Amino acid sequence: MAKINWFKYSSPASFYPLAGKVVPWFAWLAAILGVVGLYVAFFEAPLKDYQQGQSYKIIFIHVPTAWMSMFIYVVMALWAAAGMVFNTRLSYMMAKALAPTGALFAFLALWTGALWGKPTWGTWWVWDARLTSELILFFLYIGFIALGSAIEDPRRAARACGLLALVGVVNVPIIYFSVLWWSTLHQPPSLKLNEATMGTSMLVGILLVTFSLWFYTIAVALVRVRGEILERERDTSWVAQLIHEGKE
Amino acid sequence: MAMLEVTNLACARGDKRLFSGLSFSLRYGSLLYVHGPNGSGKTTLLRTVCGLCAAEDGDIHWDNQNIRSLGEDFRRHVSYLGHLNGLKDELSGFENLQFSTKLAGLGVADQEISDVLARLGVEVCQDLPSKVLSQGQKKRTALARFLLHKNKLWILDEPFTALDVHAVDVLQGIIAEHVETGGMAMLTTHQEVDISSGDVKHIHLNS
Amino acid sequence: MAMLEVTNLACARGDKRLFSGLSFSLRYGSLLYVHGPNGSGKTTLLRTVCGLCAAEDGDIHWDNQNIRSLGEDFRRHVSYLGHLNGLKDELSGFENLQFSTKLAGLGVADQEISDVLARLGVEVCQDLPSKVLSQGQKKRTALARFLLHKNKLWILDEPFTALDVHAVDVLQGIIAEHVETGGMAMLTTHQEVDISSGDVKHIHLNS
Amino acid sequence: MLSAFRTVLRRDLVLAMRRRADFLTIVFFFIIVVSLFPLGVGPEIDTLRTIAPGVVWVAALLASMLSLGRLFYNDYMDGTLEQMVLAPQPLSVIVLGKVLAHWLVSGIPLVLVAPILGLQFDLGGDALLVLVVALFLGTPILSLIGAIGAALTLGLRGGGVLVSLLILPLYIPVLVFGSGAVEATASGIGAQAHLSLLGAGLFLALVFAPWATAAALKISIE
Amino acid sequence: MLSAFRTVLRRDLVLAMRRRADFLTIVFFFIIVVSLFPLGVGPEIDTLRTIAPGVVWVAALLASMLSLGRLFYNDYMDGTLEQMVLAPQPLSVIVLGKVLAHWLVSGIPLVLVAPILGLQFDLGGDALLVLVVALFLGTPILSLIGAIGAALTLGLRGGGVLVSLLILPLYIPVLVFGSGAVEATASGIGAQAHLSLLGAGLFLALVFAPWATAAALKISIE
Ligand code: HEM
Ligand SMILES: Nc1ncnc2c1ncn2[C@@H]1O[C@H](COP(=O)(O)OP(=O)(O)OP(=O)(O)O)[C@@H](O)[C@H]1O
Ligand SMILES: Nc1ncnc2c1ncn2[C@@H]1O[C@H](COP(=O)(O)OP(=O)(O)OP(=O)(O)O)[C@@H](O)[C@H]1O
Ligand SMILES: [Mg+2]
Numbered sequence A: 001m002a003k004i005n006w007f008k009y010s011s012p013a014s015f016y017p018l019a020g021k022v023v024p025w026f027a028w029l030a031a032i033l034g035v036v037g038l039y040v041a042f043f044e045a046p047l048k049d050y051q052q053g054q055s056y057k058i059i060f061i062h063v064p065t066a067w068m069s070m071f072i073y074v075v076m077a078l079w080a081a082a083g084m085v086f087n088t089r090l091s092y093m094m095a096k097a098l099a100p101t102g103a104l105f106a107f108l109a110l111w112t113g114a115l116w117g118k119p120t121w122g123t124w125w126v127w128d129a130r131l132t133s134e135l136i137l138f139f140l141y142i143g144f145i146a147l148g149s150a151i152e153d154p155r156r157a158a159r160a161c162g163l164l165a166l167v168g169v170v171n172v173p174i175i176y177f178s179v180l181w182w183s184t185l186h187q188p189p190s191l192k193l194n195e196a197t198m199g200t201s202m203l204v205g206i207l208l209v210t211f212s213l214w215f216y217t218i219a220v221a222l223v224r225v226r227g228e229i230l231e232r233e234r235d236t237s238w239v240a241q242l243i244h245e246g247k248e
Numbered sequence B, C: 001m002a003m004l005e006v007t008n009l010a011c012a013r014g015d016k017r018l019f020s021g022l023s024f025s026l027r028y029g030s031l032l033y034v035h036g037p038n039g040s041g042k043t044t045l046l047r048t049v050c051g052l053c054a055a056e057d058g059d060i061h062w063d064n065q066n067i068r069s070l071g072e073d074f075r076r077h078v079s080y081l082g083h084l085n086g087l088k089d090e091l092s093g094f095e096n097l098q099f100s101t102k103l104a105g106l107g108v109a110d111q112e113i114s115d116v117l118a119r120l121g122v123e124v125c126q127d128l129p130s131k132v133l134s135q136g137q138k139k140r141t142a143l144a145r146f147l148l149h150k151n152k153l154w155i156l157d158e159p160f161t162a163l164d165v166h167a168v169d170v171l172q173g174i175i176a177e178h179v180e181t182g183g184m185a186m187l188t189t190h191q192e193v194d195i196s197s198g199d200v201k202h203i204h205l206n207s
Numbered sequence D, E: 001m002l003s004a005f006r007t008v009l010r011r012d013l014v015l016a017m018r019r020r021a022d023f024l025t026i027v028f029f030f031i032i033v034v035s036l037f038p039l040g041v042g043p044e045i046d047t048l049r050t051i052a053p054g055v056v057w058v059a060a061l062l063a064s065m066l067s068l069g070r071l072f073y074n075d076y077m078d079g080t081l082e083q084m085v086l087a088p089q090p091l092s093v094i095v096l097g098k099v100l101a102h103w104l105v106s107g108i109p110l111v112l113v114a115p116i117l118g119l120q121f122d123l124g125g126d127a128l129l130v131l132v133v134a135l136f137l138g139t140p141i142l143s144l145i146g147a148i149g150a151a152l153t154l155g156l157r158g159g160g161v162l163v164s165l166l167i168l169p170l171y172i173p174v175l176v177f178g179s180g181a182v183e184a185t186a187s188g189i190g191a192q193a194h195l196s197l198l199g200a201g202l203f204l205a206l207v208f209a210p211w212a213t214a215a216a217l218k219i220s221i222e
């Protein structure tokens, strides 16, 4: 039963309406969780961190975006692998649709981190292992997007990007550990991540925002995939019918 | 018994569907002309048959097996010449052919290569680097590969362009001989040629 | 009164002398066929006449002045099509032609470009990037330039390759018309064509 | 003449927009090369601050050289260069149009991201300002000189590497004055002299480079 | 299979000899990039000694990336790649032959000139030895990974820069361990661990890269 459904919905024609139906749900979930999460962040969490002042509230954006940026890359590679194994067009579209959001989160993590670094560390940037590997992750996303947009034929673009995502995901842990090691050999003496223990309300806030971003990602990816499906299948009968019915 | 069997083939470039529902089969000793105006998808069809392009839909079988799953065992039987000649500029025609036969795992004597080059009227490329050859001389050298590999299925995309009148005659003779001795050939051309040996078929795209 | 006057021309590629002592002249309303087997130096001759290659010896005069010293004033009158089409892959055929006419300093209306494209049967390239066109469609788009620039001297190196039968007819008509209305053309081809309007001359290289 | 210049400039900008990825990639290349250094050299901020101007400039040199290698290449391969040489317009004007278009889409973005990279290396405000001004004066020189190299190596195999061999030595004065300007500010001497020299260099390059490039193109196309 | 490997290897070596200039230029590129640094950074020998391993490695990365960008390009343009894909041999074996040939003519020379460059930066004898060993283990990894990038970007405009965007981030572990090895020796820790990691990396790359490259080539050629 489940198997039949899987293959049914992996065809663009039946995926398109399904995605259309679920997108609003994910969007609403994202919005609600986001509002609640930020409420917790700004009104429930301890008003002042004695060492850092108000600036520490950046954590509620910083940590979720950093987590999501790493998580999305893995999901992207999984979709690419599924595309290679099952040869479904939809998988490649999903991988491609996730990349811009991943890049956005990686950028936000870098940016909020830098904003936060100035008041706490007194500098925008240090060449610390975690920071550096986040930067490299951002480059990997950009590479993925650049390759996709440099290839005109959509089929070829999808497969090339899929392969790149797989190669990248093998390398991400290698990069992570190499950089970790590199930095511990030359740990900068004065600057260290401030390891303040988190209160529960903080943790709740961070988790809420993370889930909100998660649903946001799903919603946005589905919208992108829908657009892509329409563009690629615009000559097929079901799209023609869709337009005819005035649903779009 | 058909060797090459194409069923219900559909090809697209970008988002344009070029043809669909194309079926034909080729057996030993037959020749297939692919006709069609500019842009009708002849090149695309030829590349798809030899496995360089992916089809949108449909199957291509060789000896009742899918060519994708056959892989090397299919490629072993095919020679293809497209719009590019496949010659390295820095190597002489002779060296190019040496490389190509070795890569195919064939042991071909140097003398045989020289003979084929002479038959095609390009002795000149025995020493000259391919780079400085004229268009027609390059094409002839590329065609020499077909005579050396002795594969079953020849796929030729506009092989007569750039050839002078004499060379066109020679090539027609070569193709006719190949088909008569039990080979198969698929070709496109906009020029008037007539090779009528063997079992001749025609496909018209976009007609 | 000869417009283009070639005297005692000698050309070489690498260390091979292709031809020497070649003299001919072209006047208004005349057509020159350059014949010769593959590798006889036809392409080299055409490129030398339009100034892309340097001659080994001899002079090329336009209106009694050396084309080297004329420079732009000679180039203003020449259209050349070689083995390359001169189209930017990313631009549509239409945009390519717009660019090329503007660069020549001509003010050509968009409508005129569309008309010419339609006449050559490549309306399709109005929007598609040139990259995805088939060989024949690219060639046609490149030929549209000749109709838009309206230059005196047309130099065409194997313009009929890659064209389908219909397009070959159209192009023959276009060249004939150009010559009849007082233009000049120089062309090479290995295909059988017959354009017999105006004053037709032949040159045989290597014969 | 002016119209030929404008036509070429517009065409190249349109093409750049069509293949936006190309030009964004140059900027990212610049960013990545700069970021490689801390990984190779180690994270001590004092060392990094010292080498920052040199690193940024070397990266700019490499980015400019890499992207210039293909300035005429595509036009050469598809035959449009042949057509431009045959056009009834001075070739040097056409060249200038192409170089300007190239600098607008690939040089300017480098100038704009440089301050962010400088921040990562902990450069001070004054030094950052001088870095930007020096890059603004220096990158067009790189484009103009690079065009000569690109024209000379056109159609040669392995052109990419050969071009670097030809033009990197010519880039050296730009490198010396450009990074010198930043270092001079950092050590409180003032960058006036270095910047004026860069300005003079720009003027010279503007006058001679298009002409030399046009000559090189004519040779390469034969 | 072995014969296909040998045939390709021999062909590429012959081609490299015919266009010797290409490969000499890679070495010169490497030398020039390394020599630019003292010009950009200033002549203090202590700074220079600290940054030497990093600079040499970054230059090796760039040289390898530059030359790899065109590993398949010529074969693609003249149609020989098409013929290789159609050959009745596993494509990954052909790829391995090409990569090995490339490393022999462009990687080995880098390894050989590196000590001379290291001397210019006043590196000690031990450090020089480790530098050579690390380059010997590291440059083939660079070639293998770079081949994937080259195959993916084949025939794309602006490929030269795009390829760098794709593969430079993947090169980072090699850079970190490679320059780390030299620094570790310089600071007396011993380079054993770094070198073993490079060796392991080489093994991994040998197993996976040819396969990924072959897949990428098939995609690109369509
Ligand atoms: C540009 C600068 C920065 C970048 C790129 C960055 C990157 C990251 C990344 C990738 C993570 C997730 C790591 C993981 O879960 O393993 C993270 C988590 C975190 N970051 Fe940052 N960061 C930056 C600056 C800062 C600053 C300035 C602070 C505070 C002083 C900070 C505090 C934290 C905290 C508290 C976490 C959560 C730690 C945990 O979950 O274990 N970050 N950051
Ligand atoms: N991305 C795309 N979008 C739309 N159409 C495309 C795209 N790519 C290719 N095409 C079209 O596909 C066709 C390619 O056909 P192909 O090259 O197989 O033609 P052909 O029959 O070999 O023509 P010729 O005789 O001119 O060589 C052309 O009509 C081209 O315009
Ligand atoms: N470096 C060189 N050394 C020796 N011969 C050379 C060299 N460069 C070119 N040639 C020869 O010069 C001739 C080039 O001729 P060209 O390209 O003008 O021929 P063509 O008449 O246009 O031929 P085709 O009909 O095949 O297009 C060829 O015979 C080629 O072998
Ligand atoms: Mg075709």
Ligand SMILES: [Mg+2]
Pocket: B134, B135, B136, C042, C043, C044, C157
């Ligand atoms: Mg010719």
